[in-house]
Amino acid sequence: SIPLQHGAHRLGKRTDAEMQKWREHGLGQFIHWGVYAIAGGHWQGKYYPGAAEWIRSWEEMPKDAYDNLYKEFNPTDFDAKQWAKQAKYMGAKYMIITTKHHDGFCIWPSKYTDYTIKNTPYKKDLLREIVDAYDKEGIDVYLYFSIIDWHEKGYRSAIPETAEEKVAYEEFKQFTRNQLIELLTDYPTAKGLWFDGTWDKAWIEQVQFADDLEKEMRAMRPGLIIGSRFRADENGKRHFDSNGDLMGDYEQGWERDLPNSIADVNGNDWDCVMTIPENQWGYHSEWRGYVKTSFDLIDMLVRSVSMDGNFVLNFGPDGKGNIRPEETKLAKEIGDWMKINSEAIYGCSYVNLKKQGWGYFTRKDNKIYLTVFNRPINNMLNLEIAKGGVKPVKAYFLSDKKGVDIVNAGRNKQNSSLYNLVIPADFISGQPFVIVLEISQSD
Numbered sequence: 001s002i003p004l005q006h007g008a009h010r011l012g013k014r015t016d017a018e019m020q021k022w023r024e025h026g027l028g029q030f031i032h033w034g035v036y037a038i039a040g041g042h043w044q045g046k047y048y049p050g051a052a053e054w055i056r057s058w059e060e061m062p063k064d065a066y067d068n069l070y071k072e073f074n075p076t077d078f079d080a081k082q083w084a085k086q087a088k089y090m091g092a093k094y095m096i097i098t099t100k101h102h103d104g105f106c107i108w109p110s111k112y113t114d115y116t117i118k119n120t121p122y123k124k125d126l127l128r129e130i131v132d133a134y135d136k137e138g139i140d141v142y143l144y145f146s147i148i149d150w151h152e153k154g155y156r157s158a159i160p161e162t163a164e165e166k167v168a169y170e171e172f173k174q175f176t177r178n179q180l181i182e183l184l185t186d187y188p189t190a191k192g193l194w195f196d197g198t199w200d201k202a203w204i205e206q207v208q209f210a211d212d213l214e215k216e217m218r219a220m221r222p223g224l225i226i227g228s229r230f231r232a233d234e235n236g237k238r239h240f241d242s243n244g245d246l247m248g249d250y251e252q253g254w255e256r257d258l259p260n261s262i263a264d265v266n267g268n269d270w271d272c273v274m275t276i277p278e279n280q281w282g283y284h285s286e287w288r289g290y291v292k293t294s295f296d297l298i299d300m301l302v303r304s305v306s307m308d309g310n311f312v313l314n315f316g317p318d319g320k321g322n323i324r325p326e327e328t329k330l331a332k333e334i335g336d337w338m339k340i341n342s343e344a345i346y347g348c349s350y351v352n353l354k355k356q357g358w359g360y361f362t363r364k365d366n367k368i369y370l371t372v373f374n375r376p377i378n379n380m381l382n383l384e385i386a387k388g389g390v391k392p393v394k395a396y397f398l399s400d401k402k403g404v405d406i407v408n409a410g411r412n413k414q415n416s417s418l419y420n421l422v423i424p425a426d427f428i429s430g431q432p433f434v435i436v437l438e439i440s441q442s443d
């Protein structure tokens, strides 16, 4: 392997309690909230086709007009407790909140810039209200932080060339460090950082600085969880270093995307962060294109857990602090489903069984959960177990514990056994449903 100073500092999954707790969450909530929510994807009546939180980069958007929006930011409908209660009902075990997106606006009263919530009509520390409310609901809080900062004077995307640019970028680096140390100091219950906006060449070049900063943050907060998107190795490699080893504690590459199979996750922890519309994170008042249903989202959730990942669903509150009706409806529908079926999610992981077309397998201890999305016409759930693998003992519906017959379907292959779990023909369900298969290790 290639000798690296600034590649992965750990091979394989973290085994400490904090990471194990993260791994067991299954379902998280992302919240993108900032001054872009005031614009809501429009400017002077014109529709912005891009992601709403990127509207400042739209050529039709005058930069000074955007940079003065904060003077109107007064989310009088904002109720952090209501947000946290809704997330609790949905079944989210953690929440990632945008402390600062690419526009540089801080929802906490940072000492290092005036471009913060403190200088808005709202004045109060939004981040504090959100962190406290989620802490009270027992939902772990993670802080999203964008290295890109279009507002901060020293920020630049390209590698600094002139002496002046180099000095300015060094100041930007210190500003970035100062804000991160400030966040970890002032919001000590935050369990980790979700970095974004780290694709600029100027930042990728900061190999030593970023590695030192990551070490400093981890030293400040033992157990801190940081994903793969924060820094690059000395060859400019991101997420995976020049030896193909994962940097950080989990892979952050699945943005609006999902692995196709367990092979795609390379034995790493990972999260999938997902939007409800096709590509809107911040509030856009006019969603166009496909809007995912709770069926789609529950499928993605179970699929993620079946491949050892967490599924993080994004919400984009509007400029007054309201969670929009479409998101409220989905939070309720997902919560209704989780109330019955969360045992197939929380603390569950991948199980090495042949993938089937009817749905997904998740496992916890001596139970395998079969979550059915595509009910076979013959009501037979195929199950194929490699020789010497687990041994089926009994099966039943998770919802009401009613028994499910396990029929031996022979062993047309020497190296595996086939079974069918029989769904009673009179069992009706308009929702994805879960059958529990209790197993024993093959004797």
Ligand SMILES: C#C[C@@H]1N[C@@H](C)[C@@H](O)[C@H]1O
Residues within 6 Å of the ligand: 032, 051, 053, 054, 196, 255, 273, 281
């Ligand atoms: C591109 C990009 C950003 N990464 C997502 C998590 C959103 O924050 C989006 O703006």
